[in-house]
Every structure is written in structure tokens, then in C-alpha cells.
Amino acid sequence: MIVRDFNEITKNEPERVVSDAKWSSVRMLLADDGMGFSFHITFLEAGSEHTFHYKNHFESVYCMQGKGSITDLATGETHEIKPGVMYALNEHDKHTLRAEEELVMACCFNPPVTGNEVHQADGSYALETA
Numbered sequence: 001m002i003v004r005d006f007n008e009i010t011k012n013e014p015e016r017v018v019s020d021a022k023w024s025s026v027r028m029l030l031a032d033d034g035m036g037f038s039f040h041i042t043f044l045e046a047g048s049e050h051t052f053h054y055k056n057h058f059e060s061v062y063c064m065q066g067k068g069s070i071t072d073l074a075t076g077e078t079h080e081i082k083p084g085v086m087y088a089l090n091e092h093d094k095h096t097l098r099a100e101e102e103l104v105m106a107c108c109f110n111p112p113v114t115g116n117e118v119h120q121a122d123g124s125y126a127l128e129t130a
């Protein structure tokens with residue numbers, strides 16, 4: 001069994017807190033936990049806009065707090081993001097996420113991330129290999 005405390009991670013495990021331009025992510029589960037997915041709590045700053053394209057990962061995201069929108073860049077379709085809304089990038093969808101208010105999101109990645117990834121120029125993470 002794996003039990004982790006978000007507050008303890010943020011205080012005592014800085015290697016599990018990853019930040020980039022106007023977002024930060026607390027990595028609760030990573031690839032080396034052996035679960036087959038990773039689980040993160042991610043914060044996106046109010047007023048920020050992010051374009052991602054996870055070509056090597058599937059991602060599911062649940063909004064816990066805040067207000068924003070997500071646009072599927074292939075279709076142009078935009079959806080409201082608010083507490084209780086989940087989206088899944090089941091086709092490696094290139095998207096733009098906008099945070100009108102600070103967004104607090106629970107995210108799962110498959111395959112799991114290692115915690116060392118950085119976004120590439122195209123908005124993706126490279127696929128880590130063992």
C-alpha cells in the first residue's frame with residue numbers, strides 16, 4: 001500500500017514538486033511506484049494559457065477548483081472547466097487550457113511520468129524508456 005500526504009510532499013520532498021511557466025504540479029504517484037499511471041495535483045495560475053500535446057501519453061484531468069476552458073485544437077471546440085468537470089485526452093489531443101481563475105486539477109498520466117520530464121517545444125513529454 002502506498003500512502004502519501006500532499007502537505008508532507010510539498011514540505012519535505014521538493015523533487016516531487018515540478019514547476020514550469022505559470023503552473024506547478026505535485027507528483028503524488030510516479031512511474032517508479034509501479035502503478036501503471038502517475039497521479040498529480042496541478043495548479044495553473046489565473047490568467048495563464050497553456051498549449052499541450054501529449055503525443056506519448058494519455059491524460060485524464062478532474063477540476064477541483066477554479067474556472068477556465070479547454071480548446072481542442074483539431075476541432076476548435078471549447079469546453080468550460082469548473083469544479084466537477086473531467087476531461088480525458090483519449091486521442092492524444094492537442095489542446096489549449098486557459099485559467100480564468102487559478103485552476104486546481106487532479107491529473108493521471110498513462111504511461112506514468114517519472115517526474116523528470118519537461119515539456120518539449122511541441123507541448124509534449126518525451127516517452128521515457130526503462
